[in-house]
Amino acid sequence: xxPTRRAAARDNTPDSHMFATRRYDLVKEFVIALVAxxxxxxxxxxxxSSPDDKAITMARWAQADPNDVIATATxxxxxxxxxxxxxxxxxxxxxxxxxxxxxxQKLGGVRIPVNSQDLVLQPLEGVVGVPAxxxxxxxxxxxSTDHQHAWATAYADALAAAGGDPTAVTGGDFGPVPVLTTGxxxxxxxxxxxxxxxSSSTFYGGDQTRSILLLADGTYLEDTAVAQHLGGDQWGMMxxxxxxxxxxxxxxxxxxxxxxxxxxxxxxxxxxxxxxxALTLLLMFLPFIPGxxxxxxxxxxHRLVWRQYYDTHRRT
Amino acid sequence: xxxxAYSVSSGHYLDWGVISVSVTNALIIATMIVxxxxxxxxxxxxxxDDSSREPRP
Amino acid sequence: xxxxxxxxxxxxxxxxxxxxRRRIAGLVPSGQxxxxxxxxxxxxxxxxxxxxxxxxxxxxxxxxxxxxxxxSLWWHTSWVGHFVNSMHLWSVELFFATMVIHLWGKFWMxxxxxxxxxxxxxxVLLFVASIGTAFTGYLSQSNFTxxxxxAEGKDGINSIGVGAWFxxxxxxxxxxxxxALLPLVVGVIVVWHVLLVRRHGVVPPLDARxxxxxxx
Numbered sequence: 001x002x003p004t005r006r007a008a009a010r011d012n013t014p015d016s017h018m019f020a021t022r023r024y025d026l027v028k029e030f031v032i033a034l035v036a037x038x039x040x041x042x043x044x045x046x047x048x049s050s051p052d053d054k055a056i057t058m059a060r061w062a063q064a065d066p067n068d069v070i071a072t073a074t075x076x077x078x079x080x081x082x083x084x085x086x087x088x089x090x091x092x093x094x095x096x097x098x099x100x101x102x103x104x105q106k107l108g109g110v111r112i113p114v115n116s117q118d119l120v121l122q123p124l125e126g127v128v129g130v131p132a133x134x135x136x137x138x139x140x141x142x143x144s145t146d147h148q149h150a151w152a153t154a155y156a157d158a159l160a161a162a163g164g165d166p167t168a169v170t171g172g173d174f175g176p177v178p179v180l181t182t183g184x185x186x187x188x189x190x191x192x193x194x195x196x197x198x199s200s201s202t203f204y205g206g207d208q209t210r211s212i213l214l215l216a217d218g219t220y221l222e223d224t225a226v227a228q229h230l231g232g233d234q235w236g237m238m239x240x241x242x243x244x245x246x247x248x249x250x251x252x253x254x255x256x257x258x259x260x261x262x263x264x265x266x267x268x269x270x271x272x273x274x275x276x277x278a279l280t281l282l283l284m285f286l287p288f289i290p291g292x293x294x295x296x297x298x299x300x301x302h303r304l305v306w307r308q309y310y311d312t313h314r315r316t
Numbered sequence: 317x318x319x320x321a322y323s324v325s326s327g328h329y330l331d332w333g334v335i336s337v338s339v340t341n342a343l344i345i346a347t348m349i350v351x352x353x354x355x356x357x358x359x360x361x362x363x364x365d366d367s368s369r370e371p372r373p
Numbered sequence: 374x375x376x377x378x379x380x381x382x383x384x385x386x387x388x389x390x391x392x393x394r395r396r397i398a399g400l401v402p403s404g405q406x407x408x409x410x411x412x413x414x415x416x417x418x419x420x421x422x423x424x425x426x427x428x429x430x431x432x433x434x435x436x437x438x439x440x441x442x443x444x445s446l447w448w449h450t451s452w453v454g455h456f457v458n459s460m461h462l463w464s465v466e467l468f469f470a471t472m473v474i475h476l477w478g479k480f481w482m483x484x485x486x487x488x489x490x491x492x493x494x495x496x497v498l499l500f501v502a503s504i505g506t507a508f509t510g511y512l513s514q515s516n517f518t519x520x521x522x523x524a525e526g527k528d529g530i531n532s533i534g535v536g537a538w539f540x541x542x543x544x545x546x547x548x549x550x551x552x553a554l555l556p557l558v559v560g561v562i563v564v565w566h567v568l569l570v571r572r573h574g575v576v577p578p579l580d581a582r583x584x585x586x587x588x589x
Contacts, residue, residue: 011486011487013486013487013488013576013577014487014577014581014582014583015487015574015583016412016487016573016574016575016576016577017402017405017574018583018584019412019413019414019577019581019583019584020412020413020584021410021411021412021413022410022411022413023409023410024408024409024410024411024415025409026407026408026409027407029421029424030424030427030428033421033424033425033427033428034428034431034432036425036428037425037428037429037431037432037464037467037471038428038432040463040467041429041432041436041460041463041464041467042460044459044463044466044467045456045459045460045462045463046456046459048459048463049455049456049459050455050458050459050461050462050463051518052448052449052455052458052514052516053516053517053518054516054517055515055516055517055519055520056517056520086531088531088534088536088537089531089536089537089540096531096532097532097533099533104532104533104534105531105532105533105534106534107534108531108533108534108535108536108537108538109534109537110537111537111538112536112537112540206543206544206545207540207542207543207544207545207546208523208542208543208544209540209542209543212520212523212524212527212542213542215520215524216524221520221521221524222524224517224521225521225525227326228326228327229326229327229329229336229338230518230521230525232525234336235335235336235337236525237525238337238338238341239327239338239341240327240338240340240518241326241327241517241518242325242326242327243327243328243338243339243340244327244340245340245341245344245462245463245466246338246340246341247507247511248341248344248345248469249469249473249504250504251345258334259334267532269528269529269531269532269533270532270533272529273529273532273533274533280497280501283497284493284494284497284498285494286480286485286493287485287486287489287490287493287494288490293483293485295480296480296481296482296483296579297483297579299481300579301356301481302481302482302483302578302579304356304357304417305356305417305419305478305481305482305578306414306416306417306578306579306581308360308362308414308416308417309413309414309416309578309581310578313581313582344466344470347470348470348473348474351470351474352419352474352477352478354418355417355418355419355421355422355474355478356417356418356419358418360416360417360418362416
């Protein structure tokens with residue numbers, strides 16, 4: 001007995017090859033479909049086009065929001081930025097997210113080690129001809145970890161008190177941090193930071209990990225995204241800039257982030273992933289799930305699909 | 317607050333409680349539903365000379 | 374042995390070639406790979422969405438190949454490139470739209486009946502694989518959107534430990550996944566899915582009886 005007939009015997013579905021047939025041109029149908037979808041694609045592309053918002057360069061960031069660059073550089077030195085406190089795969093600074101107590105993030109391991117201080121220090125070390133900067137770097141490197149932390153934290157607090165404006169910072173013991181962060185801003189403004197974290201010692205870039213981590217440690221990238229409705233709590237996963245079509249198929253994935261308990265959970269990403277994986281498996285194995293697989297019988301939309309057949313053939 | 321240099325202005329959104337959907341995405345989804353319903357309801361052409369042959373043994 | 378198989382010398386016992394030939398020949402009933410007849414119950418517009426998905430996929434591949442020819446940065450500086458990019462975007466939107474309508478139809482028809490469970494499973498696999506492929510595409514735009522998607526998306530992927538291997542902040546990796554690895558995976562599953570449809574035939578209506586009195 002063929003596999004189809006065996007299965008048919010199990011659930012009473014007759015073999016599809018045992019029915020009356022009519023003439024039909026499969027290849028012609030495909031060609032028509034191809035022409036139709038090509039024409040539709042060309043029309044939609046011609047009428048609506050596609051977005052291409054320019055990438056945020058380090059120079060643009062420095063020009064548009066210099067205070068954010070200073071604050072971010074300070075945070076990297078103080079070890080308080082998102083990347084500095086992330087955990088796997090970048091460092092061991094945090095436990096990371098868990099699902100049902102299982103530390104999935106940590107289990108991945110620190111396989112992409114990133115030193116957040118070096119996001120600032122390494123590009124600065126490449127600068128030549130600025131004695132004050134070289135001196136500041138030497139002072140920083142010669143200091144103990146505690147000292148470095150104290151300077152950077154004090155400067156971060158002072159910046160916050162001054163509304164983010166380094167020129168409004170009043171006195172305090174900040175060590176070389178103000179010179180380092182100002183030097184970092186100057187480097188960014190000049191365009192010298194663009195490839196510094198990607199291709200500085202390799203010529204060929206291709207891995208933007210450190211550059212994006214630095215950019216994401218600031219607020220400018222996120223502010224720009226939120227203004228375009230792309231934030232995580234704005235259903236952002238579904239959206240695109242402007243009025244361009246987004247990813248409607250992501251609706252359920254992003255939905256969970258908008259509601260409790262996920263919207264207030266520290267483990268939201270892992271929890272949402274686990275939930276969506278479970279739902280996907282439910283969808284995948286639907287044919288074998290009693291109850292769910294009977295929904296098409298209970299809500300007989302199929303009567304519309306096969307009404308021609310039911311009109312002319314006796315139903316059992 | 318930083319100056320934001322966009323090449324496009326932010327899009328149009330429909331907000332209702334926790335739901336926030338772009339007008340474009342809403343149109344896409346609505347069109348899909350309409351197309352689905354039409355596919356179920358529109359009559360499928362009948363070939364009058366359609367002589368259904370006996371199935372293969 | 375079916376009448377279609379040419380008279381062949383008796384297969385050598387243990388012949389790998391003969392085994393493979395028999396397996397391939399047995400995949401789909403004779404004459405059903407490209408049949409020119411279909412069951413009379415296939416009479417609804419809902420049935421066109423499978424082939425429309427397939428056709429959209431071909432347009433996605435073709436526009437993708439066009440972008441590949443001139444490289445991933447072409448579309449930023451060329452209006453022709455930008456138009457091809459727009460076609461690639463819209464064909465993807467059409468691909469997902471037709472695929473989902475196809476899924477809706479197949480659900481309400483309970484199309485997994487009669488031993489077609491694997492057809493359903495490969496269909497869901499295709500849906501998931503397509504989402505993954507599209508994701509790597511969005512990461513390969515080399516513009517603001519790809520910066521943001523990488524910065525945001527990394528948290529989801531890192532949270533489950535996968536980010537250690539699948540680094541979405543690495544455009545050189547993501548681009549290759551998008552143009553080489555994932556289209557191959559999607560293509561293989563498409564072939565598998567379509568073969569299964571041809572193998573089992575279109576699912577009969579619920580409660581239908583065949584001419585042999587089967588069913589009910």
